[in-house]
Amino acid sequence: MSATATPLSADQQARQRWIGLLAETPLPVLEAAVTALPQPPRYTFLRTPETGSALVRARSGGTGSRFNLGEMTLTRCAVRLDSGLTGFSWVAGRDRRHAELAAVFDALMQDPALSDSLDRTLITPAEQRRDAARHSTAAKAAATRVDFFTLVRGENE
Amino acid sequence: MYVAVKGGEKAIDTAHQLLAEQRRGDAAVPELTLEQIKNQMTLAVDRVMTEGSLYDRDLAALAIKQARGDLMEAIFLLRAYRTTLPRLATTEPLDTDTMRIIRRISATFKDLPGGQVLGPTFDYTHRLLDFALAAEGDTPVPVPADAAPLEACPRVTALLNAEGLIEPDTAADDADPGDITREPPLYPADRAVRLQTLARADEGWLLALGYSTQRGYAKSHPFAGEIRIGSVDVEIIPEELGFPVRIGSIEVAECEMINQFKGSKTTPPQFTRGYGLTFGHGERKAMSMALVDRALRARELGEDITAPAQDEEFVLSHGDTVESSGFTQHLKLPHYVDFQSELVAVRALRAEYEARRRAAQNGEQESRND
Numbered sequence: 001m002s003a004t005a006t007p008l009s010a011d012q013q014a015r016q017r018w019i020g021l022l023a024e025t026p027l028p029v030l031e032a033a034v035t036a037l038p039q040p041p042r043y044t045f046l047r048t049p050e051t052g053s054a055l056v057r058a059r060s061g062g063t064g065s066r067f068n069l070g071e072m073t074l075t076r077c078a079v080r081l082d083s084g085l086t087g088f089s090w091v092a093g094r095d096r097r098h099a100e101l102a103a104v105f106d107a108l109m110q111d112p113a114l115s116d117s118l119d120r121t122l123i124t125p126a127e128q129r130r131d132a133a134r135h136s137t138a139a140k141a142a143a144t145r146v147d148f149f150t151l152v153r154g155e156n157e
Numbered sequence: 158m159y160v161a162v163k164g165g166e167k168a169i170d171t172a173h174q175l176l177a178e179q180r181r182g183d184a185a186v187p188e189l190t191l192e193q194i195k196n197q198m199t200l201a202v203d204r205v206m207t208e209g210s211l212y213d214r215d216l217a218a219l220a221i222k223q224a225r226g227d228l229m230e231a232i233f234l235l236r237a238y239r240t241t242l243p244r245l246a247t248t249e250p251l252d253t254d255t256m257r258i259i260r261r262i263s264a265t266f267k268d269l270p271g272g273q274v275l276g277p278t279f280d281y282t283h284r285l286l287d288f289a290l291a292a293e294g295d296t297p298v299p300v301p302a303d304a305a306p307l308e309a310c311p312r313v314t315a316l317l318n319a320e321g322l323i324e325p326d327t328a329a330d331d332a333d334p335g336d337i338t339r340e341p342p343l344y345p346a347d348r349a350v351r352l353q354t355l356a357r358a359d360e361g362w363l364l365a366l367g368y369s370t371q372r373g374y375a376k377s378h379p380f381a382g383e384i385r386i387g388s389v390d391v392e393i394i395p396e397e398l399g400f401p402v403r404i405g406s407i408e409v410a411e412c413e414m415i416n417q418f419k420g421s422k423t424t425p426p427q428f429t430r431g432y433g434l435t436f437g438h439g440e441r442k443a444m445s446m447a448l449v450d451r452a453l454r455a456r457e458l459g460e461d462i463t464a465p466a467q468d469e470e471f472v473l474s475h476g477d478t479v480e481s482s483g484f485t486q487h488l489k490l491p492h493y494v495d496f497q498s499e500l501v502a503v504r505a506l507r508a509e510y511e512a513r514r515r516a517a518q519n520g521e522q523e524s525r526n527d
Contacts, residue, residue: 008400016401023403052244055244055247057247065349067349067353070357074404090395092406093215094213139306141258142302142305
């Protein structure tokens with residue numbers, strides 16, 4: 001998009017992917033993933049979970065000038081692990097615990113000792129689950145695809 | 158003007174208790190849950206979010222329950238809540254080209270890349286009451302998945318654009334678009350402000366105005382170029398990161414109307430555009446919004462302004478349901494002092510009128526006696 005003129009580094013792309021997936025992962029899945037960690041994460045809040053709004057922008061005609069469509073609820077959080085790594089989250093909706101855990105996992109994913117296993121057990125499965133849901137919706141929509149036939153009019157002539 | 162009144166606290170409290178009792182209805186009937194509203198009254202939820210100008214399905218469901226199903230009251234509740242939220246971010250513009258489509262139709266081209274996808278629509282139903290739904294436990298037959306996936310659905314307007322037959326719609330993104338929640342609207346308003354106002358406006362108001370343009374008040378010869386419904390990712394660029402991240406996705410309905418334009422001294426004849434976008438599956442609202450958006454572009458396109466739907470101040474300043482229902486309903490508040498002064502005035506006028514009538518009668522009698 002307009003603000004991303006410079007291409008992202010591989011690290012940035014990887015982080016972009018997991019932050020986006022963590023924002024959409026259901027809370028029970030995140031809770032289970034915390035429980036499954038070898039030891040419970042120790043962290044302090046840089047920013048306690050806070051709910052507010054995001055102003056949703058769109059473009060006239062989809063491609064034209066920007067305008068403000070409305071707002072949506074958004075909860076954000078920032079944590080610092082005892083290891084010093086910091087994690088952030090911005091999650092649509094008002095679930096503070098979701099924002100907290102998403103920030104914790106953002107920090108944990110930056111830990112080379114944990115990132116591979118977390119990617120395998122949490123991030124990639126989240127992506128697969130999301131893709132499967134999207135695929136199922138698209139396949140149902142595709143089943144309603146229609147071919148209209150135009151009939152010649154003017155049979156009275 | 159209404160004046161402050163005192164007292165009545167007990168009656169007011171009891172009235173609200175009665176409201177709560179009537180909202181609950183027959184206690185023998187199970188209470189409605191928010192999950193039920195959210196999952197089974199989805200179009201009501203969509204409308205409340207769109208006109209409440211806040212995308213949050215849980216809050217919209219709560220508002221509908223609290224308002225006893227009165228959607229205007231629910232919209233008011235959501236708007237009031239919205240004002241309590243600190244604004245944490247501004248999203249990147251939604252990229253509706255990447256919409257994951259559940260419905261996509263065009264009334265202008267029969268065969269178009271991506272095809273016509275009907276999706277979950279009331280169109281082509283017979284509008285006969287379905288008594289099977291009255292019997293609970295009705296489980297719909299699951300929709301089979303189609304083996305052939307949806308192809309990419311390029312914009313219909315982009316197809317016309319390739320031939321140069323429609324006005325281009327691109328932007329430089331220089332200044333931030335105006336925000337009517339922060340700055341009061343000024344007239345004439347630019348298109349960004351108009352679109353924001355229309356997006357929050359009452360569907361019935363826009364539907365009626367759009368309909369009026371079809372019936373000849375501001376002839377705009379519209380075609381539904383494309384209607385698409387589906388979900389789009391929402392991204393923000395947090396300062397802390399400096400690159401975009403997805404915060405979730407929302408469902409939207411988009412309508413692009415294509416309208417005739419005879420051209421002007423500087424512009425060759427071409428098609429013009431009207432645009433509508435709503436939260437959720439607000440298809441009828443998106444269509445109405447697109448018609449009214451186009452009508453309101455009369456000034457910009459050098460068309461004669463002859464019809465209500467082209468009158469920007471009239472259209473924009475009367476479409477907000479919170480404002481219009483607020484001002485209409487404020488008439489219920491005590492206007493006792495106002496009305497007292499009107500009473501005095503009418504009594505005085507009546508006395509004058511009677512005196513004049515009596516004087517005229519006396520004059521007639523005297524002239525007859527002569």
